[in-house]
Amino acid sequence: MIAAFAVLLARVWGNPIATWWNFRIGPWIDSVEEWIILHRGNHWLFRWGFDPIARWLHNLVQWDLNALHFVTWPGLIALVVVVAARVSGIRAALTAGAAVFVIGGLGVWEPAMVTVALMLVSVAIVLALGLPLGILSARRPAFERRTRVVLDAMQVMPAFCYLLPCVLLFDIGYPPAVVATVIFALPAAIRLTSHGLRGVPDRLMEVGTAHGATARQSLLKIQLPVARPALLLGINQTINLALGIVVIAALVGAEGLGQEVLAGLQHLDVGQAFDAGLAIVAVAIVLDRLTAGRPLRAARKFRRDRTPERARIEMLAGAGAVVIAIVAGKLWSSGAFPTSIDFSLHDPVNRVVEWCRDNLRTGVPIVGGTGSISDFTVIHLLDPIRDFLTQRPWWEVICGVTAVAWITAGRRVAAACAIALLVVTGLHADGSAGGSIWIDTMDTLSQVLVAVVISMLIALPIGIWAGRSERFFAAIRPLLDAMQVMPAFVYLVPVIGLFSVGRVPGIIASVIYALPPGIRLTALGIREVPPETIEAARSNGATKFQILTKVQLPLALRSIMLGLNQTILMVLSVVVIAGLVGGGALGVDVVYGLTKSELGLGVEAGIAIVALAVVLDRMTQAWAVGVRGVAGSTRLRTPPRAIRIGKTKLLDQLETA
Amino acid sequence: MTTTSGTETTTGSLPASEATSADTPTISCRGVWKVFGPHPERVVGSADADLPRAELEARTGCVAAVRDVSFDVAAGRVFVVMGLSGSGKSTLVRCLSRLIEPTAGDVLIDGDDTAHCSAQWLRDLRRDRVSMVFQHFGLLPHRRVLDNVAFGLEVQGKSKSERHARAGDMLDLVGLSGLGDSYPDELSGGMQQRVGLARALANDPEILLFDEPFSALDPLIRRDMQDEVARLQRELKKTVVFITHDLHEALKLGDEIAIMRDGRFVQVGTPEAVVAHPVDDYVRDFVRDVPREHVLTAGGIMRAPVDGEETAGTVTETTLVSDLLPIVVESERPVAVLDGDGRVSGAVDRLIVLRALAEDD
Ligand SMILES: Nc1ncnc2c1ncn2[C@@H]1O[C@H](COP(=O)(O)OP(=O)(O)O)[C@@H](O)[C@H]1O
Numbered sequence A: 001m002i003a004a005f006a007v008l009l010a011r012v013w014g015n016p017i018a019t020w021w022n023f024r025i026g027p028w029i030d031s032v033e034e035w036i037i038l039h040r041g042n043h044w045l046f047r048w049g050f051d052p053i054a055r056w057l058h059n060l061v062q063w064d065l066n067a068l069h070f071v072t073w074p075g076l077i078a079l080v081v082v083v084a085a086r087v088s089g090i091r092a093a094l095t096a097g098a099a100v101f102v103i104g105g106l107g108v109w110e111p112a113m114v115t116v117a118l119m120l121v122s123v124a125i126v127l128a129l130g131l132p133l134g135i136l137s138a139r140r141p142a143f144e145r146r147t148r149v150v151l152d153a154m155q156v157m158p159a160f161c162y163l164l165p166c167v168l169l170f171d172i173g174y175p176p177a178v179v180a181t182v183i184f185a186l187p188a189a190i191r192l193t194s195h196g197l198r199g200v201p202d203r204l205m206e207v208g209t210a211h212g213a214t215a216r217q218s219l220l221k222i223q224l225p226v227a228r229p230a231l232l233l234g235i236n237q238t239i240n241l242a243l244g245i246v247v248i249a250a251l252v253g254a255e256g257l258g259q260e261v262l263a264g265l266q267h268l269d270v271g272q273a274f275d276a277g278l279a280i281v282a283v284a285i286v287l288d289r290l291t292a293g294r295p296l297r298a299a300r301k302f303r304r305d306r307t308p309e310r311a312r313i314e315m316l317a318g319a320g321a322v323v324i325a326i327v328a329g330k331l332w333s334s335g336a337f338p339t340s341i342d343f344s345l346h347d348p349v350n351r352v353v354e355w356c357r358d359n360l361r362t363g364v365p366i367v368g369g370t371g372s373i374s375d376f377t378v379i380h381l382l383d384p385i386r387d388f389l390t391q392r393p394w395w396e397v398i399c400g401v402t403a404v405a406w407i408t409a410g411r412r413v414a415a416a417c418a419i420a421l422l423v424v425t426g427l428h429a430d431g432s433a434g435g436s437i438w439i440d441t442m443d444t445l446s447q448v449l450v451a452v453v454i455s456m457l458i459a460l461p462i463g464i465w466a467g468r469s470e471r472f473f474a475a476i477r478p479l480l481d482a483m484q485v486m487p488a489f490v491y492l493v494p495v496i497g498l499f500s501v502g503r504v505p506g507i508i509a510s511v512i513y514a515l516p517p518g519i520r521l522t523a524l525g526i527r528e529v530p531p532e533t534i535e536a537a538r539s540n541g542a543t544k545f546q547i548l549t550k551v552q553l554p555l556a557l558r559s560i561m562l563g564l565n566q567t568i569l570m571v572l573s574v575v576v577i578a579g580l581v582g583g584g585a586l587g588v589d590v591v592y593g594l595t596k597s598e599l600g601l602g603v604e605a606g607i608a609i610v611a612l613a614v615v616l617d618r619m620t621q622a623w624a625v626g627v628r629g630v631a632g633s634t635r636l637r638t639p640p641r642a643i644r645i646g647k648t649k650l651l652d653q654l655e656t657a
Numbered sequence B: 001m002t003t004t005s006g007t008e009t010t011t012g013s014l015p016a017s018e019a020t021s022a023d024t025p026t027i028s029c030r031g032v033w034k035v036f037g038p039h040p041e042r043v044v045g046s047a048d049a050d051l052p053r054a055e056l057e058a059r060t061g062c063v064a065a066v067r068d069v070s071f072d073v074a075a076g077r078v079f080v081v082m083g084l085s086g087s088g089k090s091t092l093v094r095c096l097s098r099l100i101e102p103t104a105g106d107v108l109i110d111g112d113d114t115a116h117c118s119a120q121w122l123r124d125l126r127r128d129r130v131s132m133v134f135q136h137f138g139l140l141p142h143r144r145v146l147d148n149v150a151f152g153l154e155v156q157g158k159s160k161s162e163r164h165a166r167a168g169d170m171l172d173l174v175g176l177s178g179l180g181d182s183y184p185d186e187l188s189g190g191m192q193q194r195v196g197l198a199r200a201l202a203n204d205p206e207i208l209l210f211d212e213p214f215s216a217l218d219p220l221i222r223r224d225m226q227d228e229v230a231r232l233q234r235e236l237k238k239t240v241v242f243i244t245h246d247l248h249e250a251l252k253l254g255d256e257i258a259i260m261r262d263g264r265f266v267q268v269g270t271p272e273a274v275v276a277h278p279v280d281d282y283v284r285d286f287v288r289d290v291p292r293e294h295v296l297t298a299g300g301i302m303r304a305p306v307d308g309e310e311t312a313g314t315v316t317e318t319t320l321v322s323d324l325l326p327i328v329v330e331s332e333r334p335v336a337v338l339d340g341d342g343r344v345s346g347a348v349d350r351l352i353v354l355r356a357l358a359e360d361d
């Protein structure tokens, strides 16, 4: 039936796609852009709408920045230590204090303060909106259903797609950075809040009702406190996401650490980018320690030991320490971080990069060097897949994808895939190399598929190992955390050093970037297999290998599928970065569209990326839900929708130069 | 099919002593139904309702968890509902305080109809008059034991000092003095359920609902907890509905037992009546392993007295058969049975006792 329908479509539209089948999104966007540029100064929409908001946001950030400067660096260290000690305990406090010190030592104190100020404002807004909306969507399924599409779109959309509209509406500087960050992190905040609240077991909520609690009492006395750990984790994640995007806000003229990384990238000065990247990790660590809270046991001990007198003494001591530190900072070199403290890694990093470039590109025994690996990948993997996809008539591809979706994921998913791909056929802007958006979409798809396969091939064994060995997992966890916080373009620099320019470095950067969720979710799935189940298998005489293949992997399959889903979305989110280093196709279209002010082209390419995301996301999510695993059977109940956590993190940066 | 309608069975087998209390029963269920699924009201009372559950689900997409259940519980009595898992016990007990809204039927508490009443009225009912003890304890993990026990009082808006004092008393009552500062997960299962019990008692309700409170506990601890509940019940005289799937528990605690199957009451009666005269194979299966001599009483198995017969001694109607055995083993003569006022109301002899023990009707 699909085939018949498709042939009919093909008759109507022909191949290549008929010219009348065109949504004219690009031209429309371009005209909007023109209108905005013309009317920015005098139209009421700006005078009474966007401009006051922009001013307000700018003032907030500036105020924070002034406050940070006022406390000086010793004061800030003291403040961080005192707050972290109260919230998360002494050890966390020392780590956080050390991290602040390191930021100074890396020589990026000023830009780091800008980043922190942007973060404070953005996160405050995200939480002020996200927590109430999250509560609402946990308690009102209808609200959740209605907002789902909007949140999905916000999360899947590459940040580029709204970064530039933000600039158009809010002008350049802090305000578009804050707005883009809020748009980016808000869905996660809402979803994680709602997910945390829904995670509170019904039987506990019933206790409230059974005691005659009002809805409000149930929320305040049961649901929120029981969900507290999950909510804190959500806040933590939200902060991570926000940090990722604040960094790329460099592209719209918001200074900060992102600007440093970008500058390093533009001059191929890996050392500079590396220092700034480290500082970003340090900021992430500080923010994490400030919000992590104590582990359960320590928290209880803390609460039990804390008499009112002791609390008061701690308060006074903490406040005293901060004041003394501020005064000391004012007296000592007027508060600027002393240049004599310097542990920048600029020079050693640059030396390593140079050595690699000189020695590894060709002539390495057996593997032949990075150049040969790159050529091999292109000739034997990328090109065949791309040619296959681009040389097929468009309707064949759509039918194929839809049929696969129908068989593996059901009718609704198939319909979503078909519609998403049909939308792409209606985009007519000339893509890179004069090809249409459809051709570029297929090209990008080939790169995404290769990157995803490589990612999963690496993530699976590591994840399995991490799932089986507590020690290994503990060892790689900090690395995974760091990988997720580092802006993707920091990886890009050494990768270019090794592989020159082309599709392969883009793929490698995406693979590195997309590894953590695959590894994490695989490990998680394996760890969540109940020990009794494994014991039962062992008592039946199963070998370790049999336990792995017959018990752990099948039960972890659902989690692994979610990992696959996350991996795909991560890879898609760096498509634009791949475009920067020669990945071509949609990524280049977006970059070109934004830098050359051809917003129409950029937006059409962005829509195509979203369409790809819809297809791959829907399909893999349906697979994950269809699989029976540790998360239990889904019979009779609506399947829990996989929540997105990582996702389109720090996208991209954009070479404005 | 021996299934009788709930209403008939209940009124038919009410023990005389209870039927005499003329005032309104504390809990009264009239034809209560609970059907889960789409358009549940269509199932109630229709021909579909009598279908086995798989067929009903296939035809209507509905699960009839409770079907036409009626019963009364008088003040201070313990009413036990027994049945296999999935027979609808939890649903039924939740209908009593409308934690689950019945699809049809009336639930009266002290004669007040709980249908059509305001949300506030229901809240007050749950705050002041009805408490529940849960199978999975339902303790709030983020609260200390003391604050868990005080939860109901907190919800009522009692002051901190007042509710802590009361919660402390409750902990003493259930034997957990001094553990108020612990967190629930630091206690053993048995202790956790004691906390659950203390919490249910804290607002001094007149009705206590237990939903398989001890199923999750080890057998030895379970027995302790049963003794504890029996002791508290002697002291506090609450009106209790107790759900269990353990017959020994039912016999130990219940003044009256209802056996539930597929949402219906198949038999309601005193422990002795259920053990002595199971109405069908389902009930018979339940009572098969019960040592009958520990449940059956002289009053339950006696025949009418014959004027002038010689007796080997006297026992009372409540004497257990296990205590009768040595007497009838000693003598072939019948034993006279005296009622509460000391008059002869019947007699038992060796044959009657043997038949009662062997009987498998
Ligand atoms: N919320 C619900 N939705 C659908 N079916 C339910 C729901 N709650 C209980 N049931 C069904 O009703 C029947 C009775 O359940 P329950 O009262 O929990 O039994 P019991 O407590 O005796 O084990 C079961 O078959 C169960 O599947």
Ligand SMILES: [Mg+2]
Pocket (backbone or CB within 6 Å): B089, B090, B212
């Ligand atoms: Mg139950």
